[in-house]
Ligand SMILES: Nc1nc2c(ncn2[C@@H]2O[C@H](COP(=O)(O)OP(=O)(O)OP(=O)(O)O)[C@@H](O)[C@H]2O)c(=O)[nH]1
């Protein structure tokens with residue numbers, strides 16, 4: 001996306017009560033602004049990456065007090081952007097978002113929160129065992145991602161403990177991509193240091209390269225283990241359950257964006273390819289290998305309330321079903337008990353060889369639909 005100067009008033013559907021200051025007066029004031037990417041948020045302090053290699057601490061300008069700035073946002077920033085110790089810059093504008101991943105606290109809560117901005121894909125990290133996978137949770141994540149206009153990667157961990165076949169069967173009909181990871185056989189069981197097979201880590205890296213990915217997952221699924229394998233510098237705490245709270249060690253509940261290093265195997269070649277300055281996504285790294293993509297960890301996000309999701313909007317993520325559903329009676333819920341739902345006719349009318357695939361796809365879609373209102377199974 002080209003840089004387009006936009007300020008928060010562009011997002012308002014109603015004129016702001018406080019919007020007494022004409023934008024034309026405001027503009028020249030910030031003409032020296034530079035663009036930063038928000039990589040972390042901590043109690044009103046924002047960590048930004050400016051010019052792809054300067055880390056800057058900033059706070060919001062007063063006019064943005066009531067505006068939420070989240071990880072992944074591209075912002076215009078003024079003031080001291082040197083990144084020097086103790087320096088503090090000021091965020092004056094949020095650039096237009098390409099996607100917004102939202103959640104509500106629960107399904108009846110009308111108050112929605114933006115979790116991450118501008119992400120391309122949601123990576124749902126689910127263990128095949130320990131803890132047992134919960135399809136209700138996965139479904140809700142899929143719905144939240146599609147609603148946000150993001151694609152979904154289902155990352156099934158601990159394949160050394162159980163088979164991924166069943167979950168593949170459930171999610172592949174939806175067009176959800178699946179990738180599987182497992183611990184290396186050589187991995188000794190010393191605390192906090194499970195090694196994943198290099199092959200599984202590189203499989204995941206392949207799917208993340210060049211993209212902004214948000215990782216979500218329940219405590220204990222191996223998300224931190226995976227992130228550490230992908231981004232060794234991340235040093236996410238793993239395998240520790242707090243004796244007092246019974247929960248994971250992470251005290252921070254806010255998202256953090258980490259740059260994804262290019263794979264080990266092709267690091268040399270990539271490093272050279274980028275020496276021509278084409279690497280807008282992060283040359284100038286410590287080891288010179290470069291980065292290509294972002295991994296956003298969301299320690300605080302364990303599930304998605306979906307009160308904000310509309311059926312019609314969700315349906316847009318499924319071109320074929322969306323087209324068929326145009327024939328539905330007005331107000332059709334498209335659920336299994338909906339009278340005269342055209343999606344049922346679509347199966348009735350299917351050629352024999354397509355029937356099993358269509359049936360599986362519709363069943364999966366209906367499961368997603370009911371997850372909007374059902375409880376987290
Ligand atoms: N058998 C097996 N164990 C794994 C695998 N990946 C991670 N583990 C173990 O699973 C436990 C949880 O892993 P973490 O990476 O800490 O899980 P997490 O999802 O980050 O959990 P929180 O830190 O609570 O958010 C640890 O004991 C890991 O060693 C795997 O592929 N196979």
Ligand SMILES: [Zn+2]
Nearest residue numbers: 328332334341
């Ligand atoms: Zn219908």
